[in-house]
Amino acid sequence: MLKMFGSKVDHPLADPEEVQRVLKELPAQEAATALDSASAWYESLMATPAGFPAERRLDLILRLDEAVLPHTRRLARDYLVAPRQTRAHEFRLWQVNHHYWTLLADVYEDTLHRCKSDEKAAAAIKPQMALLSARHLNACGNRLKWQQFRYGPIAPELWTSAGEAWLEAQRAQVSGVRVNLYGSTGTTTPEAEYLRILILSSSSPDNLLPVEIEIAERLIAHLLPHFSLTDQARPENVYWVDAAKPLPPTRLARIPEITPTLRFYATGSALETLQQLRKAIAARGALPGEINFGAQYSPRLVLQVIDHLAQCWAPKPPMRSHERRLVKSRVTIVGRLDAICLQLTGKGEGESAESWVVEDVSQGGIGAQISLAGKDWLRVGSLVAMQPEGGSNWLLGVVRRFARESEAIGIVGIETLSKTPTGHIADSQGLPTPVVALDPLREGGDMRVAMSVAAWEEQKPLLLEFGGKRWRLSPGAQVETGAGHVIGNCRVTVVS
Numbered sequence: 058m059l060k061m062f063g064s065k066v067d068h069p070l071a072d073p074e075e076v077q078r079v080l081k082e083l084p085a086q087e088a089a090t091a092l093d094s095a096s097a098w099y100e101s102l103m104a105t106p107a108g109f110p111a112e113r114r115l116d117l118i119l120r121l122d123e124a125v126l127p128h129t130r131r132l133a134r135d136y137l138v139a140p141r142q143t144r145a146h147e148f149r150l151w152q153v154n155h156h157y158w159t160l161l162a163d164v165y166e167d168t169l170h171r172c173k174s175d176e177k178a179a180a181a182i183k184p185q186m187a188l189l190s191a192r193h194l195n196a197c198g199n200r201l202k203w204q205q206f207r208y209g210p211i212a213p214e215l216w217t218s219a220g221e222a223w224l225e226a227q228r229a230q231v232s233g234v235r236v237n238l239y240g241s242t243g244t245t246t247p248e249a250e251y252l253r254i255l256i257l258s259s260s261s262p263d264n265l266l267p268v269e270i271e272i273a274e275r276l277i278a279h280l281l282p283h284f285s286l287t288d289q290a291r292p293e294n295v296y297w298v299d300a301a302k303p304l305p306p307t308r309l310a311r312i313p314e315i316t317p318t319l320r321f322y323a324t325g326s327a328l329e330t331l332q333q334l335r336k337a338i339a340a341r342g343a344l345p346g347e348i349n350f351g352a353q354y355s356p357r358l359v360l361q362v363i364d365h366l367a368q369c370w371a372p373k374p375p376m377r378s379h380e381r382r383l384v385k386s387r388v389t390i391v392g393r394l395d396a397i398c399l400q401l402t403g404k405g406e407g408e409s410a411e412s413w414v415v416e417d418v419s420q421g422g423i424g425a426q427i428s429l430a431g432k433d434w435l436r437v438g439s440l441v442a443m444q445p446e447g448g449s450n451w452l453l454g455v456v457r458r459f460a461r462e463s464e465a466i467g468i469v470g471i472e473t474l475s476k477t478p479t480g481h482i483a484d485s486q487g488l489p490t491p492v493v494a495l496d497p498l499r500e501g502g503d504m505r506v507a508m509s510v511a512a513w514e515e516q517k518p519l520l521l522e523f524g525g526k527r528w529r530l531s532p533g534a535q536v537e538t539g540a541g542h543v544i545g546n547c548r549v550t551v552v553s
Contacts, residue, residue, distance in 0.1 A: 068105055070117055080124050088128040092157040095125045099164040111171065111178035115185055118164055122192060126239055137268045138352055144433040155203040162200050165193035166218050169225055187234035187247060190226035194219055194250035195238060201254055205262040205270050209461040213303035220300030223251040224318060249281050255322060256284060259296050259306045260369045263460045266438050272354060272362045279348045283327035286320055294321040295372060324370040335363045386415045387446040388423065392434050394509055394542050397442040398491035401451060401480030422454060422472040429467045438539035440507060441471060453478035453495060455539060483519040485512060490519060498528055503546050505536060513543040527552040
């Protein structure tokens, strides 16, 4: 794509007509193709030696970025809320988006580096420095979000890139300058974009489903004016970060090593505003129109995310309900609702069972280190049946935390939901329906059950046979939703 003729660089985008052709074609292309095309142009621009005028090069990057922005939004919606046919398709969506945002952050960082070593280039882009910094940080934020969608690992260079972008904006005295990031998206500042990254990272996204991570980011964006970033160690500070180090923000348990690039941030009035927002949504049963959530979500789901954020932003971190003990043992795991149900009915053939290494245990659950090979079903909210090493009984749990230490190894935290689960194939108006009962069957009582999202219908009774009796389960209120399943309360009656 590049040819050198003496000191002059021959690049396709040096031709204004070619630039217009590319910018016209990108919006009309299929979304994934457009992102791949833009990514290729970013790579080619980074490979271009010195000689391409800095202001023209930056203008090209900004315009390419804008040209494919609608495609990034469309693919994000497809990944989060559209029905998926295969895991391979889901991974392809993730790969295209993550690769795009990584390269966009890289090409903005490359622009910054070129200007740091070239005074003429720095002077040429000075009028655009605030926009360059904000776009760079926004790309870093999207890269972080897409890495969090798969629960890491989070690349250390992401923190270096974001920190450098913010520090350079400070040196140029533009960190607080308001810019129009993308057309109709409203104004922001480089510092606000940096804060958005820090707050998302420190809001325990490894405890959230991808769609909940998206909702959390939208709420954070809405509440950004209520947060503050400072170089002063104050009692109200909750987190700290060193912008020059390849490290994520950390909760302030003690004063860290003092450096010129150390910063603290507090929730300010954000926590109070978040709690007021929760009350308003709960009272109205509807989401406020002033918050752009990017898609239609149920108030219940948003309230769950708000409760999660409130815990993360509290001055004192959430305390464990049960003491945790470090151990090294094995546990047999069965995932996916259908396989769990078969295992609990005694009809499982063992093919779906896996052996995990338990790292810690408590009365409320376990923490385990796992191999990620063949774990395409695993995510926050996944149900698992667990059988401790040497035991004969099965427990039912749900994955509450998931983080990738590498592409091969992950860490999961599992909360125990039931110590006496039973599996049943219920009759749902003639359709065989796998059901996992979390509580014992008792005439006239309520019982928690887990079943697929598609099978759950309030007021649609289920019939099952157990213990020589025929039982009717009448679904009522949902307790929680997870990765493809619902846990809800059912009223139990004996039919015969």
